Amino acid sequence: MSSSFLGRAREIAAVVAPTTVVTALLFYFGYVALRARFRYYGVDLDLVDLTLQETLLYGVEVLYPPVLVIALIGLAVTGLHAGVRWLLSAPERDVASGWVGVLLVLVGLLALVRGFVGFLVARVGAGEHFPVTPVALALGSAAVAYGGWMLHTVAARRRAWPAESNLRQTARRSVGWLALVGVASAFWATNEFAAAHGRGKAEEFAEGLPARPHVLLHSKEPLRGVPCGVEHRDGGAGAGEFRHRYKGLRLLVESGGRLFVVPAHWRDGRDGGTPSRTLVVPYGDDVRVELRPTPRLPSRPDC
Structure with missing residues (x-):
């Protein structure tokens, strides 16, 4: 045995x-x-x-x-x-x-x-x-x-x-x-x-970020540290509670109740331009996330 x-x-x-x-x-x-x-x-x-x-x-x-x-x-x-x-x-x-x-x-x-x-x-x-x-x-x-x-x-x-x-x-x-x-x-x-x-x-x-699905953010208050290449539009009082809209973002990763989003056209700064930044957005009542497919590739921002 x-x-x-x-x-x-x-x-x-x-x-x-x-x-x-x-x-x-x-x-x-x-x-x-x-x-x-x-x-x-x-x-x-x-x-x-x-x-x-x-x-x-x-x-x-x-x-x-x-x-x-x-x-x-x-x-x-x-x-x-x-x-x-x-x-x-x-x-x-x-x-x-x-x-x-x-x-x-x-x-x-x-x-x-x-x-x-x-x-x-x-x-x-x-x-x-x-x-x-x-x-x-x-x-x-x-x-x-x-x-x-x-x-x-x-x-x-x-x-x-x-x-x-x-x-x-x-x-x-x-x-x-x-x-x-x-x-x-x-x-x-x-x-x-x-x-x-x-x-x-x-x-x-x-390189493939422009073809990935859109991440649209709707917030009650303006977001700080928004990277270059992201379009911000304030809809005013008539737009309702989530009046601030941010367009031109793509999802990098989601973890711990937070979204790590980056601009659709990422710049690493090696060409002498302004390097891009990653925006961290926590889930909560102040931010609403909207996902959309990409019907066409967005143009590269001049920044």
Whole structure:
């Protein structure tokens, strides 16, 4: 009974543990992407208060491209490794195998140097549009470890590397540190990709704002901080209780009884113009919300 219970417990742990890790990664990368996405609109993610399910769904969206890239890299590495195994299979090719190993180690060391420069020099890492620094660290550590393995294989076959030599023991320890650098750098690169993915989704969403449904606001009192490009019309006493009407808004997100609305034509300020702002409107008796489809695209305001 005891052994059966322990065996069943191990089976459950083997299933639950990977699922927990994947869920945690989805939540983390989804959070990073969402934070960058809403920061583009000047909104702190902590104010949005999304549910765990919504964050996980965004995490799945972020993981699709890197998983595809990792799969393609895995196929390429599998083919290259098969070629290297063939190269190492015959002693008469030891010279060529040794030179390939030396080349990999040198290229890996150069990549590690580039990665450490980007890590230590802030202006180098800050000017990267692609995560060159973490990718260089990850690929560099992998190249050094793989090239060292090739050299070890050739040296062991030629008995040029004693089993208990200090150099061999040092190499074993180095592989562990290189693996740690590679894993941390791969995580770093994926984190940078998640942030870039979030910013890209925000820009893509901004381009499609004019075609999204209208958000019309009717309020009793004038709203403060209305962004440029939003049309305000005061209907006067004859318009009834909700006399102030605001047109030209689109919904960014709804959360916690509040609407986060943005102008139909979002400006990020990179063209030198006045950057747009996000308007936060709480639900209440003072504001009435009206949604309408978009029959035609509105013209871009001159502001």
